[in-house]
Each structure stands twice: as structure tokens, then as C-alpha cells.
Amino acid sequence: MMAAVSVFPSQAELGAALARSVAEAAAQAVASSGRFTLGLSGGSLVALLARELPPALRAVPGAEPSRWLLALCDERLVPLEDPDSTEGAYRSQLLSQLPPPGPQLLGVSLGLAPAEAAKDYEERLRQAFPGSEIPQFDLLLLGVGPDGHTCSLFPGHALLQEQNSLISPVLDSPKPPARRVTMTLPLINSSRSVLIVATGDSKAPVIKGKLGILDWDKLE
Numbered sequence: 001m002m003a004a005v006s007v008f009p010s011q012a013e014l015g016a017a018l019a020r021s022v023a024e025a026a027a028q029a030v031a032s033s034g035r036f037t038l039g040l041s042g043g044s045l046v047a048l049l050a051r052e053l054p055p056a057l058r059a060v061p062g063a064e065p066s067r068w069l070l071a072l073c074d075e076r077l078v079p080l081e082d083p084d085s086t087e088g089a090y091r092s093q094l095l096s097q098l099p100p101p102g103p104q105l106l107g108v109s110l111g112l113a114p115a116e117a118a119k120d121y122e123e124r125l126r127q128a129f130p131g132s133e134i135p136q137f138d139l140l141l142l143g144v145g146p147d148g149h150t151c152s153l154f155p156g157h158a159l160l161q162e163q164n165s166l167i168s169p170v171l172d173s174p175k176p177p178a179r180r181v182t183m184t185l186p187l188i189n190s191s192r193s194v195l196i197v198a199t200g201d202s203k204a205p206v207i208k209g210k211l212g213i214l215d216w217d218k219l220e
Ligand SMILES: O=C(O)[C@H](O)[C@@H](O)[C@H](O)[C@H](O)COP(=O)(O)O
Pocket: 041, 042, 043, 044, 045, 074, 076, 142, 143, 144, 145, 146, 149, 150, 151, 152, 175, 199
């Protein structure tokens, strides 16, 4: 697997480059397979994409959001109208800006207990990728917390060892709200590509630690 690190002087520049990469990946996937499958994370990514993606889509021919299947890399088990809902945030901030018919968004069913919600979400994800043993997303966009968590996979948590489920419930997220569902490593590691997006000073120590092989100062 190839890995590359890009450092941007500002969030605005990062956002524009990220949106361009997403739109270009979409155009490529739509041209080769007729659809683009994209996993979305919450946090600051929502506002970044809401600001930068619509103009990037207008600039990249063939990106065709109506051919996108969106899914959530993790979700907090709160009602859609709760400010903590990742699906609610994407619907109100990003999807509302895209001309109809917009992308299909596969969200987590609410009103179920966490274990049932995870099982139901995994089943619907599998159905959306018929013929694959493990769904293979074209691209996952992942955030990083200052503690190094991504999706709702927290450092030291037993879920990091999960080998069987593709989606797991979380009942004890150290970052509220506690009840969530999350993609697990087997699903994340099956995707064709992953973009890990980290902005802000609070992430620097953990990112520098993970990328200890790099001479960070040369990446200014
Ligand atoms: O529910 C969550 O905790 C988020 O989905 C989480 O995984 C997020 O992506 C990171 O914490 C980064 O968040 P920021 O981009 O807001 O720093």
C-alpha cells in the first residue's frame, strides 16, 4: 500500500485540495465502475466539505454526485436533529447544497439498541456491495482526534482487535456521546484508499508521533 503525507499552510488550502481530490476520485470511479463509494467522518470535516466540495464538483467534469453512495465511517446514536448527529450535519450542511437527485446516503438506523444498530448497518452495507466478501469503498475520509482516535476507534480500546464484525457498537466512547457505531479495522483496511485529515495544533503531537519516520521540519 502506498502512503503519502501532504502538509498545508492553512485549513482553507487543505480544504480546497481535499475537495479537489474527492471530486477527481469520484470522476475516476464513476468513469470506471458507474458509481463512487465514499465513507464520511464527522467533526470538522463536515463544515470543510460543505464549504469546499460544491465548488470542486462544479470544476471537475464527470464527478456526478447523483452516482455516489455515501456511508458514515462512524455515527453517534442521537436523533438526526441533534447537533451531534453526523448524518444530520451532512444532510443540512452539504447534501442540501447539491442539486437533486443527490447522492444516496446510507445512514445508521436510529431507535435501535447499539448492537442491533451496528448489525443492521453492517447488513445494509453488505447489501450495497453485492458479490464482495468485504465492502470495498473507493475512498474513506477519516478525521483524527487529539488522542489519535479515528472513526470511533479509541487508543487502547478492545475494538482495535476486532477481526469479525465490519461495524461494531460502542457503548463507552471516551468522547461524548458514549453510544455510537463505528467501522472496524477490517472494513477500513479493505477500502481502495483512505484520506486521513487532521487540522489544528491539538493534533500535531499525535500525528508527529505516528509519522516518526518523517523529518517533520522539512514538511513545512
Ligand atoms: O465522533 C467523533 O468523534 C468524530 O467522528 C471523530 O472521529 C472525528 O472525526 C475526530 O474526532 C476529528 O474531529 P475534528 O475534525 O472535529 O477534530
